[in-house]
Amino acid sequence: MKILVIxxxxxxxxxxxxxxxxxxxxxxxxVERIGMDSSIVTHEPADKPEVRHVSEILDHTTAVKRVIxxxxxxxxxxLHNMNEIDAVGHRIVHGGETFKDSVVVNQEVKLEIKxxxxxxxxxxxxxxxxxxxxxxxxxxxPQVVVFDTAFHQTMPRTSYLYPIPTVLxxxxxxxxxxxxxxxxxxxxxxxxxFLGQPLEQLKMVSCHIGNGASCTAILDGKSFDTSxxxxxxxxxxxxxxxxxxxxxxxxxxxxxEELTLNEVNSMLNKHSGMLAVSGLSSDMREVExxxxxxxxRAKLAFDMYVYRLRKYIGAYAAGMNGIDVLLFTxxxxxxxxxxxxxxxxxxxxxxxxxxxxxxxxxxKETRYISADSSKVKVLVVPTNEELLxxxxxxxxxxxxxxx
Ligand SMILES: Nc1ncnc2c1ncn2[C@@H]1O[C@H](COP(=O)(O)OP(=O)(O)O)[C@@H](O)[C@H]1O
Ligand SMILES: CC(=O)OP(=O)(O)O
Ligand SMILES: [Mg+2]
Numbered sequence: 001m002k003i004l005v006i007x008x009x010x011x012x013x014x015x016x017x018x019x020x021x022x023x024x025x026x027x028x029x030x031v032e033r034i035g036m037d038s039s040i041v042t043h044e045p046a047d048k049p050e051v052r053h054v055s056e057i058l059d060h061t062t063a064v065k066r067v068i069x070x071x072x073x074x075x076x077x078x079l080h081n082m083n084e085i086d087a088v089g090h091r092i093v094h095g096g097e098t099f100k101d102s103v104v105v106n107q108e109v110k111l112e113i114k115x116x117x118x119x120x121x122x123x124x125x126x127x128x129x130x131x132x133x134x135x136x137x138x139x140x141x142p143q144v145v146v147f148d149t150a151f152h153q154t155m156p157r158t159s160y161l162y163p164i165p166t167v168l169x170x171x172x173x174x175x176x177x178x179x180x181x182x183x184x185x186x187x188x189x190x191x192x193x194f195l196g197q198p199l200e201q202l203k204m205v206s207c208h209i210g211n212g213a214s215c216t217a218i219l220d221g222k223s224f225d226t227s228x229x230x231x232x233x234x235x236x237x238x239x240x241x242x243x244x245x246x247x248x249x250x251x252x253x254x255x256x257e258e259l260t261l262n263e264v265n266s267m268l269n270k271h272s273g274m275l276a277v278s279g280l281s282s283d284m285r286e287v288e289x290x291x292x293x294x295x296x297r298a299k300l301a302f303d304m305y306v307y308r309l310r311k312y313i314g315a316y317a318a319g320m321n322g323i324d325v326l327l328f329t330x331x332x333x334x335x336x337x338x339x340x341x342x343x344x345x346x347x348x349x350x351x352x353x354x355x356x357x358x359x360x361x362x363x364k365e366t367r368y369i370s371a372d373s374s375k376v377k378v379l380v381v382p383t384n385e386e387l388l389x390x391x392x393x394x395x396x397x398x399x400x401x402x403x
Pocket of ligand 1: 209210211212239282283284285286288330331332335336
């Protein structure tokens with residue numbers, strides 16, 4: 001079975017084509033700047049050179065058509081024709097309280113995702129465009145949706161409720177949902193397999209540190225608490241997002257600076273975090289480089305980023321009354337030994353001991369970075385959200401075919 005995995009954003013669409021017989025990636029790529037004057041298509045077949053071209057792609061339907069054309073292209077393609085695509089799996093950021101697991105797309109599922117637009121205005125409308133675009137291009141192919149929020153649906157009320165009037169939860173479903181669930185689920189199960197210990201017996205803190213960043217406490221193999229909230233803005237300091245702040249700052253700044261709701265939202269989501277504090281970049285590589293060259297704002301941004309992450313790890317260790325495993329994943333977590341060292345240096349009170357040599361290894365494999373004598377096992381676990389989406393899609397489509 002061949003499965004196409006799609007992660008549709010408002011102006012981009014990323015894809016990976018899997019052969020599920022051996023879970024190999026046949027091709028991957030992305031369409032960027034959809035709806036803008038010059039869209040960029042990058043297509044990377046597994047055994048052929050990368051192709052990149054610029055053209056005008058006005059909407060997601062055209063983008064999906066272009067992806068299919070690339071996958072079936074005589075020269076750069078990996079399929080003879082589009083009928084070889086057996087199913088499509090989508091990443092959906094917000095599943096609200098409705099979706100506790102991945103599901104096969106039908107009219108009802110689409111309506112529910114639409115109802116959730118309000119809770120994730122930046123993400124869900126774009127995902128819906130992706131689903132509709134696939135429907136238009138591959139009308140008889142089953143589609144499955146995999147939610148970032150699903151893994152966190154096990155959180156207890158003490159973790160997911162906010163201390164505000166209950167009517168806001170009852171009427172508007174204002175609560176913590178949490179995100180990056182597909183990644184936290186994948187890396188925690190990889191870690192348990194690596195350690196040869198059942199997930200249910202490990203108290204874990206999983207740090208997904210990419211452009212968006214979140215930290216999850218995993219207890220009894222389930223999400224117990226997580227740093228992102230009703231939206232992916234709460235929690236850790238991120239590339240361009242503020243993370244936690246005093247909520248009173250919002251009306252105060254709106255008043256002083258005469259900002260609209262959209263403007264303040266954009267300020268906190270797109271113009272804050274590492275970018276704002278460093279005054280330089282949201283990209284950790286650039287911030288680290290500037291810091292090493294003596295830039296004091298970059299150093300402050302890095303130190304704040306580390307401090308805020310360390311506080312969450314400590315809070316979750318307290319929340320679970322212990323921690324057995326600390327793991328790092330995603331762009332920064334997998335690649336920045338400097339960040340990992342800085343975080344762990346302040347956590348020796350928990351029994352965390354880093355092994356400097358192990359920490360400096362660069363690899364795509366799950367690995368220890370703690371010393372053998374460390375009470376807490378510290379791991380780097382490369383994430384693979386797309387693979388988990390492909391697996392869920394495969395399983396649900398097979399189940400449907402057999403029923
Ligand atoms: N070698 C590296 N050292 C430090 N940071 C890195 C390195 N490689 C990638 N990153 C950082 O990873 C982040 C992107 O992570 P990623 O998980 O790809 O993000 P997202 O999926 O949220 O866009 C960027 O801040 C980038 O600078
Ligand atoms: C939910 C979220 O923050 O996703 P990303 O890290 O892809 O921005
Ligand atoms: Mg990501």
